[in-house]
């Protein structure tokens with residue numbers, strides 16, 4: 156087996172090496188190196204690509220990587236793992252979702268552009284390694300709003316790799332899956348066009364770290380390593396999956412404080428109260444009833460809201476599936 160390289164990290168069989176992927180310079184001429192890891196197994200097997208921190212304020216994926224890597228024994232690994240964390244180098248420095256240098260969102264710029272803006276160049280550099288891989292995980296979260304832990308399949312049901320992506324999403328082992336073709340430039344949509352099954356685990360949503368979401372992410376990465384035979388072991392999978400194929404978003408008409416009678420993950424029936432906006436003294440101003448059956452998927456982090464601000468979204472068009480391996 157050969158060296159496994161990403162950026163300046165070059166691991167011989169049985170080694171873990173860390174390094175940097177060099178992407179240009181800051182305004183003062185300081186050279187930028189995005190942190191990378193290469194973990195090379197001792198026998199042949201699949202190459203898994205993982206990236207975290209594509210959105211610079213989404214830290215749970217970075218928490219997953221820093222917990223998983225010390226647990227790995229490359230002496231038992233078949234195949235290899237290459238990791239970039241955090242990909243949005245500049246956003247991470249400033250707790251910003253987008254890259255502050257070009258105001259672009261990384262997950263709308265894949266496969267990137269060699270001579271483009273900084274985010275396009277970061278995506279281009281990362282995508283070079285995605286294309287060499289057999290499977291890819293793009294660790295995200297619902298930014299700093301409150302969201303359930305879920306995994307997204309972004310290729311659309313017509314895509315030739317849809318079922319492989321859905322299988323990978325199920326293997327990650329989180330019960331909730333969102334299966335809908337994503338916008339242009341998403342890694343989980345673009346990489347399957349290059350033949351790489353890719354999913355976008357969304358590990359909750361919070362400011363800082365959420366231990367529970369990180370725990371699910373760690374188990375998710377281990378599940379992928381076990382299921383695809385990179386490591387010996389059995390994935391821990393739920394008995395059934397709840398799959399939503401649409402979101403319905405709700406916006407405030409009135410300004411005030413929001414009260415939810417239900418919690419994230421709760422199912423709501425048509426006609427039931429979804430939320431009420433009160434004034435500062437608790438007097439109700441607007442009560443919104445759900446027009447549709449759905450699951451409370453995401454809600455705003457702050458309790459106050461102005462007219463036109465998003466309050467929450469439901470996962471709708473849901474169905475339940477089990478796990479069936481693709482041979």
Ligand SMILES: [Zn+2]
Nearest residue numbers: 210213295296
């Ligand atoms: Zn994200």
